[in-house]
Amino acid sequence: xxxxxxxxxxxxxxxxxxxxxxxxxxxxxxxxxxxxxxxxxxxxxxxxxxxxxxxxxxxxxxxxxxxxxxxxxxxxxxxxxxxxxxxxxxxxxxxxxxxxxxxxxxxxxxxxxxxxxxxxxxxxxxxxxxxxxxxxxxxxxxxxxxxxx
Numbered sequence: 001x002x003x004x005x006x007x008x009x010x011x012x013x014x015x016x017x018x019x020x021x022x023x024x025x026x027x028x029x030x031x032x033x034x035x036x037x038x039x040x041x042x043x044x045x046x047x048x049x050x051x052x053x054x055x056x057x058x059x060x061x062x063x064x065x066x067x068x069x070x071x072x073x074x075x076x077x078x079x080x081x082x083x084x085x086x087x088x089x090x091x092x093x094x095x096x097x098x099x100x101x102x103x104x105x106x107x108x109x110x111x112x113x114x115x116x117x118x119x120x121x122x123x124x125x126x127x128x129x130x131x132x133x134x135x136x137x138x139x140x141x142x143x144x145x146x147x148x149x
Contacts, residue, residue: 018126019126020054022126023054023055023056023124023125023126024052024053024054024055026055026058026124026125026126026128026133027044027053027055027058027124029130029133030043030058030122030124030133030136030137031043031044033133033137034060034137034140036141037140037141037144039063039066039144040062040063040066040068040144040147041060041061041062041063041066042060042061042062042063043060044058044059055124057085057121057123057124058121058122058123058124059087059119059120059121060119060120060121060122061115061118061119062118062119064114064118067147068147070117070118070119070120073143074120076139076143077122077139077140077143080139080142081135081139082122082123082135082136082139082140083122083123084120084121084122085120085121086120086121087115087116087119087120087121091109091112091113091116093109094109094113094116122136123136
């Protein structure tokens with residue numbers, strides 16, 4: 001690494017603990033306020049007090065049988081000012097360059113393929129304010145409430 005990028009990185013590391021604390025606070029707010037839509041989505045979970053999730057990103061996973069199209073949901077969010085990012089996962093054997101390559105799959109890879117097709121990220125950046133988090137919650141709520149009734 002060159003000196004200039006290293007210097008920038010060194011300065012950023014000084015902010016890391018505060019940025020992580022804010023991401024955790026933002027994510028906990030999203031979890032608390034999106035829990036009411038658990039018929040449609042799975043939210044991030046932390047397994048026990050001995051673990052810390054710093055939420056570099058905030059994944060949403062559409063539940064099987066929810067009848068929700070990720071493409072439609074993401075388009076709705078984007079059209080209403082909520083940025084999303086695809087989760088880049090799946091199985092390597094599904095990649096076009098490796099489709100016919102020799103290798104081994106263990107099982108049908110249902111979970112990795114399900115996440116590839118039914119999960120995405122929304123923001124939990126430390127610069128987000130409560131008004132912006134409320135906009136995310138309200139937009140998601142409007143989408144799901146339109147489907148309930």
